[in-house]
Amino acid sequence: MANIFPRWSNLLPIKIAVCALSVVAGLVFAFSYYATPKTLTVGYQPSQPIPFSHKIHVDQVGLDCRYCHSFVDVAGHSNVPTGSTCWNCHQHVQKESPKLAPLHKSMDPAYPGYDGKPIEWVRVHKAPDFVYFNHSAHVNRGISCQNCHGNVNTMEVVTQDQNMSMGWCLTCHRNPELNLRPLEEVYNFKYNAVDYLSKNPQSGVKTPEELGLKLKEQFKVKPKTTCATCHH
Amino acid sequence: MSKFIWQHPEVPADETTVAWRSAGQLEDTPEFREWLDREFPQGAAEMADEGDMETSRRSFLKLMGASTALAGFGMAACRRPESYIVPYTKAPEWVIPGKATYYASAMPRANGATPLVVTTFEGRPTKLAPNNLHPDAAGTDAFAQASVLDLYSTSRSRKVLKSGTAVKRADLDVAIAALAADPSANIGFLFGADVSPTRARLAKQLATKFTNARFYQYEALTGESAKVLGDGAKLSVDFSKADRILSLDCDFAALDPQGPVTPFFERRKPEGKGYEAKPDPEKMNRLYVVEAAYSLTGGMADHRLRVSPSQVLIVAGEIARELGLPQAKGVNPATDGNQIKWIKPLVEDLKAHSGKSLVLAGSRQPAAVQHLALAINLALENFGEGKPLAVLQTEAQGLGDLAALKKDIDSQIVDTLLVLTPSNPVYDAPADLNFAASYAKLKTSIRLSDRTDATAYASTWHIPAAHYLESWSDARSSRGVYTVVQPMILPLYQDCVSELELLLALLSDTGKLINGEGAKGAPSPAYDAVRATFASIGEEGETAWKKLLRDGFYTGSPSPTIPASLAPTADATIAAANIEIGKAGKPTKDALEVIFATDASVYDGRWIDNPWLQEAPDPISKITWDNAALIAPKTAKELGIYDKIVDPEPVSSVLGVESAFGDVGPDNEGQNRKQHIIKISVNGQTVEFPVLLSFGQAENTIVIPVGYGQGYDKDDELKRGPVDDKHRVVGLVGVNRGFDVYPLRTSATPYFATGAKIVLTDKKYSVALTQEHSAMYGRALAREVSTIDTEDGKGDFADQLAMVKKQGNDAHAPPNVYQYLPKGSETWHPDKGQAIPHLSDTLHQWGMSIDLSSCMGCSACLVACQAENNIPIVGKEQVAKGREMHWIRMDRYYATQKDNDFDADNPAFVPQPVACLHCEAAPCETVCPVNATVHTEDGLNAMAYNRCIGTRYCANNCPYKVRRFNFFDYNKRNPLIPHNLNRGPFGVKAVGDPDHLQKNPNVTVRMRGVMEKCTYCVQRLKDAVIRQKGGQKQEALVAGKLSTEMEVTTATLRIPVDSVKTACQDACPASAITFGNRLDEEKSAHGRARNLERNYSLLNYIGTRPRTGYLARVKNPNPDMPDHKFIGKATIHMV
Known part of the structure; x- marks a missing residue:
């Protein structure tokens, strides 16, 4: 009786298993690479119409965050500066820089291509539509810009620093003491809790962790973790 | 713990109160019982009609297979698309992106302007609230609340029409300039019945410039009260x-x-x-x-x-x-x-x-x-x-009426007419005036209106009107206070003109019509005119003007009071009217009286294209999207048509169509509800109307709300006509809506007509009622007491108040076991100290009280809620299936006594608004398989829309039936286009329609397949709390201390007493709703209300511990009146 299955078919189950495994592994890899919040968002660094450098403006010039993001402590939305905010300085400073052409186009009636239309900045950080996030609720209670946006003061081009997934939000809402600062230090990108404590000694507080716990207790910070806190 | 089964007690043998909400319930038909037992109204959860079949289970599986296959290709879509942040180039004053700005304005109306505070987001008005600083503030009614939607209406007129055809704006400018250049023109002005000091001032100037000018006033339903008191x-x-x-x-x-x-x-x-x-x-x-x-x-x-x-x-x-x-x-x-x-x-x-x-x-x-x-x-x-x-x-003096206008047109004293009234005279003028024929005789007629209504098409020119939120004007409120109307936004469409701008163009030397904005960003000429008026009757100068704009009103120069006196003609008028009605005699079943009633949804017909008002159920009949003739049950019986009217409709369960062999529909309700049509003949005219029963109505009268039946298209159920697609007088909202009763109305009988006859026809018309939807059986839901002792054992006022909590089933219920008792409680956890308080927020615990003593059931809250919370409309067919989305359900109950020997057919009427009660022990939360509805620390029953998978278990388990399910994507697909909802991705998308501009940016727009319900306006609560907590830093700054040295107390973090209002509470003209923080105790109105004896919980005995409490209705009868014994007893016991 002739063999129904040729000899090469002996290895077929193993081959199939290897292929299937590699497909599954590929899928897992692809999913974790493409579809998880971390890979989706962290490191997102789009190029902007004007290559605005936070490093120059914050570190060198020494601007406060709120000079441009002027409503961050009064509104839920942290505004991007209006054209006229940029123009305040740049009608005098770096007038000839070709990088500022979009600003001239938007603000400078003497500029050849002037159209008065606003600059379209590319959005870097975005909470989904079903999330209600309020900047003022955080910065007025001791959470710094730095906690979520990273070291913006050193960024030549703004990059997303944290994955901003719900789990990430909840880690801080459950343990806010890890991130709390005195209210005066919220906009200070050079803040260091150890230095702060050496300059402003607090009774019974030695370590940064203890400072966080003290501020939590003193400010009565009780972040909520139920759905309607952010979803409504 | 064993299951708690509640045995309903028997109705006591001496119980005399009978309560019902519909004929079916009163008769207690088995079909009605079936209706009650169903979770959702019959068919609400099923796909029945032919259009629905398109998405059958099989095609669903096909689509699912296809979409799984496509998922591999779709991965790229996970990458975020690039989106942009576009800041202002120059920021407008006061605008903070993401924060609302509030302006004081007013809505001009015939009975006095409604003072308003307008919420705007980045210059876009989204919500109206009463201006409570105004001395004549009295909440807002449903019309005022819904008027913001007119601004964004898809059927709003946008183009200048000449003889019904769109023309360029320049053509109109030429015509206006020609008119302004002719001071001898025989020009007439037809104003509305609202009072505007600036308009009155301009009218005087117009009378000087145009020597032959004449002025008239007309609104369809204003009546004769002004004539009795004197001119204006x-x-x-x-x-x-x-x-x-x-x-x-x-x-x-x-x-x-x-x-x-x-x-x-x-x-x-x-x-x-x-x-x-x-x-x-x-x-x-x-x-x-x-x-x-x-x-x-x-x-x-x-x-x-x-x-x-x-x-x-x-x-x-x-x-x-x-x-x-x-x-x-x-x-x-x-x-x-x-x-x-x-x-x-x-x-x-x-x-x-x-x-x-x-x-x-x-x-x-x-x-x-x-x-x-x-x-x-x-x-x-x-x-x-x-x-x-x-x-x-008032300033509205020297104005002729419509009859005088008609006479002047016929005798050619007026050959050019500006029609500025919000009414629609070609459609709603008394039939015997034959106003349309006279109107056609005019050489030039100019109609300024926000809709292309019948008058607009009958005119030589139609000018699209600017909304009151887009125009400068002023008005007098109901008690004569000078009130300013200021614009929030430039006209959305560039051709829209306001009334004052049109009058000012005629007054100007060049006749140039400037609307919206003057040259080089100068304000509209109407701004200068209003300012000039204010300078003359109010105060001059910048400060006074700014104060006027901030407050919205000026109390310094109210309308003057004049002595009241009886007109010399009074006796003669009374005698003549007496002879008139003596001739007609009392109404009988063969000579009925027809009442041309003001409609609660469309008023005189002007709001026919407003979907919020159309979908808000009529407060009395609970009909939506249509009107119907109402008749007392007794009269219907005498006429021999009662059995027909309440007769259930045979509907085949297989085919879903009417059939003599079909099953009987559930109490003639839901999507199968069809009402018999009657023919009504009076004043020599006959019209057809579907008929409904109405309790408490005088015998031998028919009530017919006016304002419907303005236009039809080919999809009309009864194929009424004429269909004129070129000249559509109504948009998608108003087309095929209801029946027109104006042909019956004459100038001698503007309100009611006598001697009407009705005949029942074989025809039927489907009506969408919300009346029996979401019924809650017959427990003591709405409770009522009387201030006097009616000698029936219930005792005096104090005794009755003490018994409020014990009415109905609550008289027999055992005390409830409450699962959320705090830590260490005796009755809760066997292991004391383990139980964690569920409602852990020590700053805020929200609660609401609804006072039935002052709630009248007007639906203003319902529309305000719709505006605040982005609630979609669903259309007549969906309402008929019980799929309406209103978060507030306005129930209304009738109740009478069996032994009422004064007038047994005059039942008590008790309205009761019911929205989510935010139960502390919420039954909906325990059944959600995905935890999409959970409790918050501050006592809200929250919905996480993005987590909801649409099982509807929660709605099933809600004893109050307050949860609403998005059966379709009502926001994305216009439900008013026939069959559009069932076409899925092939349907007409509503994205980009102007009405989306009205949406509140702080509230999620829900999609298909998720449950929603009242949130206590959580966005307002969060906003108030966040604002309060931000104050911590201000305190530190003021004290000049470091934040680490400041003491943060409850007072820093808790919002001030009664400082946040929900949208319904804000709108309520009856101040029936109080909302507040329970931890404020007696300091807040809500805290005081919930400690009253007349506070009770709905279905208290099932132990849900609702956060919304109701205050029993108090009736204050006169002990000398013959019916005093039957007042204040509407409490509903078992049916």
Whole structure:
């Protein structure tokens, strides 16, 4: 009786298993690479119409965050500066820089291509539509810009620093003491809790962790973790 | 723990109260029982019609397979698409992105402007609220709330039309300039009935410039009250000073406003405004109402007499006779025994409160009744300083009426007419005037309107009107306070012109029509005109003007008060009217009286294209999207048509169509509901109407709301016509809506007509009622007590108050076990100390009280909620299936006593708004498989829309039936386009429609397949709390200390008492809703309300511990009245 299955078919189950495994592994890899919040968002660094450098403006010039993001402590939305905010300085400073052409186009009636239309900045950080996030609720209670946006003061081009997934939000809402600062230090990108404590000694507080716990207790910070806190 | 099964107690044998919400329930048909037992109304959860079949289970599986296959390719879509942030180039003053800015403005109206605070987001008005600083503020009604949607209406007129065809704006400019250059033009101006000082000033200038100019005023439903008081005079009513109020067919609380009505409702609370005092019946007012069919005012009445509208004159005459007034001589004496018994003690009560009583005649009642009411008020000395009544002289003087206009057109005194009235005279003028024919004779007619209505197409020119939120103007509020109307936004469409801009163009030398904005960003000329008016009658200078704009009003120059006096023609008018109604006699079943009622959804027809108003159920009949003739059950029985009207419709369960062999539909309800059509003949005309039963209506009357049946298309159910697709007078919302009753109405019978006959036809029409949707069985839901002892064992006022919590099933219920008792509690966890308090927020615990004593059931809250919370409309077919999305359900109950020997057909009327009650032990939360509905720390029952997978278990388990499910993507697909919802991705998308601009940016727009419900306006609560907590830093700055050295206390973090309002509470003209932080205890109005004896929980015995409590309704009957024993007993026991 002739063999129904040729000899090469002996290895077929193993081959199939290897292929299937590699497909599954590929899928897992692809999913974790493409579809998880971390890979989706962290490191997102789009190029902007004007290559605005936070490093120059914050570190060198020494601007406060709120000079441009002027409503961050009064509104839920942290505004991007209006054209006229940029123009305040740049009608005098770096007038000839070709990088500022979009600003001239938007603000400078003497500029050849002037159209008065606003600059379209590319959005870097975005909470989904079903999330209600309020900047003022955080910065007025001791959470710094730095906690979520990273070291913006050193960024030549703004990059997303944290994955901003719900789990990430909840880690801080459950343990806010890890991130709390005195209210005066919220906009200070050079803040260091150890230095702060050496300059402003607090009774019974030695370590940064203890400072966080003290501020939590003193400010009565009780972040909520139920759905309607952010979803409504 | 074993399951808790509640045994419903038997109805006590001596129980005399019967309560019902519909004919089916009253008759207690088995079909009605079935209806009650269903979770969702029949068919709500099923896909039944042919369009629905397109998405059958099989095609669903096909799609699922395909989409799985495509998922591999779709991965790329996970990458975020690039989106942009576009800041202003120059930021406008006051605008903070993401934060609302509020402006004071007003909505001009015939009965006095409604003062408003307008919420705008980045310059886009989204929500209206009453301006509570204004001395005449009285909440907002449903019309005012819905008017913001007109701004963004898809059917709003945008183009200039010449003889019905769109033309360029430049053509119009030429015509206006030519008109302005001709001072001898025979020009007429037809204004609305609102009062605008600037318009009155410009009219005077126009009269100087155009020597032949004539001025007229017309609105379809304003009636004759102004004529009685004198040219341009109106009544000013102060309800806070009225202890006894008699309404002679006057719906002053809702559709016929006479003055700010909030003080009236505040005096319906025995504890006074804000619940600050001990309950005292002496502080309450007492309301007597004489009317034909239930109005919302009638529903509030302590004593209500049903009479047909013609007989109101007889009743008024009888009251005058009892008071010994000479005017009574002209009126026949009352012959009805009940009426005589009712009037005598009423007059005694009024006399005992002379100077503190109020008699109001319906403004649409004939002049004779108005004269009599005036005479009675004069005799009772109700006019004067510190008294309830005054007569104001407004600026609207020297205006002819529509009949005079017609005469002038016919005799060619007027050949050019500007039609500026919000009414629609070609459609709604009395039929015998044949106004359309006269209108066609005009050389030039210019119609300014926001819709391309019948008048717009009949005119030479139609100019699209700017909305009041887009124009500068001014107005007088109901008691004559100067109120400014300021724009929030430039006209959305560049051709839209405001009334003042048009008048100013005619006044200017060049005749140039400037609208919206002047050259180089200069303000509209209307701005200068309003400013000039204010400088002349108010104050000059920048400061006063800025203050006016900030406050929205100026109290310095109110309309002057003039002495009230009876017109010399009064006696003759009364006598003539008496002869008229004597001829017609009392209505009989062969000569019925037809009442052309003001409609609660479309008013006179002007709001036919407003979907919020169309979908808001009529407060009395609960009909949506249509109108219907209402008839008393007794009259229907006498006419032999009752059985037909309540006859269930046979519907085949297989085919879903009418069939003689089919099953009987559930009590003729839901999507199968079809009403018989009757033919009504009166005044030589016949119209057809579907008919509904109406309780508490006077016998032999038919009530027909006006304003519907304006236009039809090919999809009309009854194939009514004519279909004119080129000249569509209504948009998608208003097309095929209801039936037109205006052909029956003549100038002699503008309000009611006598001698009508009705014939039942074989035809039927489907109507969408919300009446029996979401029924809650017959437990004691709405509770009522009386301020007097009616000798039936219920005791006096104090005894009855003490028993409020024990009414109905709660009399028998065992105490509840509450699972969220705090840590260490005796009754909770066996392992004491383990239980963690569920409601852990020590700063805020939210709660609400709804006072049934002042709620009239007007639906203003329902529409306000829709505006605030982005609630979609679903269309008539979906409403009929029970899929309406309103978060607030306005229930209304009727109740009567079996032993009522005075008038058994006059049941009590109790409205009850029910939204999510935010139960502390919420049954919906325990059944959600995905934790999409959970409790928050501050006591809200929250919905996480993005987590909801649409099992609808929660709605199934909600004892109050307050959860609403998005069966379709109502926001993305316009539900008004026939079959559009079922076409899925192939349907017409509504994305980009202008009405999306109205959406509140702080509330998620929900998609298909998720559950939603009242959130206590969580976005407002969060906003208030975040704002308060931000104050911590301010405190540190002010104290000059480091934040680490500041003490943060509860006072820093807890919002001030009563500083946040929900949208429904804000809108409520009756101040029936109080909302607040329970931890404020007695300091907040809500805290005081919930500690009252008359506070009770809905279905308390099932142990859900709702956060919304209800305050029992208090009736304040007069012990001398013949019906006093039957008042204040509407408490609903078992059906």
